[in-house]
Amino acid sequence: MIKELRRYKRSATIALGITGIAVMAAYSLCSESCTYLRGSMLGLDLKHLGMLYMGSVLTAGDFGKNAVCAILLSLGLGGEVFLLGFQVMNGVYCPYCLTFAAVVIVLFAMHLERIRPSTAILFAAIGFSVFLSLFSGSATPAYAEETQIPSFGNGPVKVRIYTDYFCPPCHSMEPELEPIIVDLVRRRIAAVTFVDTPVHRETILYAKCFLGMVTGRSDISQILWARSALFKAAEENIRSLPDLEAFLGERGLKYRYVDSSQAFETFGKHLRDDRIDSTPSCVVEGPGGRKKFTGAREILRALTRLGEGT
Structure with missing residues (x-):
């Protein structure tokens, strides 16, 4: 040759x-x-x-x-x-x-x-x-700081979803992911944790805003609305806290400062334990053990099957 x-x-x-x-x-x-x-x-x-x-x-x-x-x-x-x-x-x-x-x-x-x-x-x-x-x-996503990490739902299966707001495949997956997550949480099939994964540096700022918006909230629809707004902000390439706060405020979302150190420490532990090296990724942990899925199509298929009980 x-x-x-x-x-x-x-x-x-x-x-x-x-x-x-x-x-x-x-x-x-x-x-x-x-x-x-x-x-x-x-x-x-x-x-x-x-x-x-x-x-x-x-x-x-x-x-x-x-x-x-x-x-x-x-x-x-x-x-x-x-x-x-x-x-x-x-x-x-x-x-x-x-x-x-x-x-x-x-x-x-x-x-x-x-x-x-x-x-x-x-x-x-x-x-x-x-x-x-x-x-x-x-080669391992890491937070510069050491954050109680918010989980939604109380089902027997633990689902951790790893996404980055500046990751195009994560953004395109979100509309299809949302109704599946709502179904899993409301039917008490799974407890869902969103782990913001800093593949892109700006995601750390977005993760802090997400924690500031959702801490103390339990309505999964509000959580997903906050995520959707952050994905939209990333699409518009907003990279400073004042601009991001203004963008979120226009959509009725208020960011308040919370100490993110404990949550970021937990994020980092999940990233290491689940060996996450790309986004989007998802880990499903239940009676049958722990399974990892990578890529939008694989994740959507796995979570749909979880909801169907197959």
């Missing part, structure tokens, strides 16, 4: 480079579920860095600078070795990251003949060292 690609090196480099950029763009949008694997270098998000890097490879390949291209790909290979090791160590695997790594490896194999193996090893080592020194990342 590599030999065939070498025959059409320039066009193959452009095609694979565009594929790499598309993969990182898709990762930014997270269409099916948002995987929690966050990283940056010198404050620059790795998704953006990946697009800039692949753009540089494209430029070098387009102008026929094969030696430059090989050096860039050697650097990239070293970085990918580090990132693959990071995923293995944390037990969290990002399909977008793995696909991007595969693109880099194939490109590297195509262009390796343009430089000496010793030169490729040297630049790969440099790439690995740069990531080792400058990479800042995490």
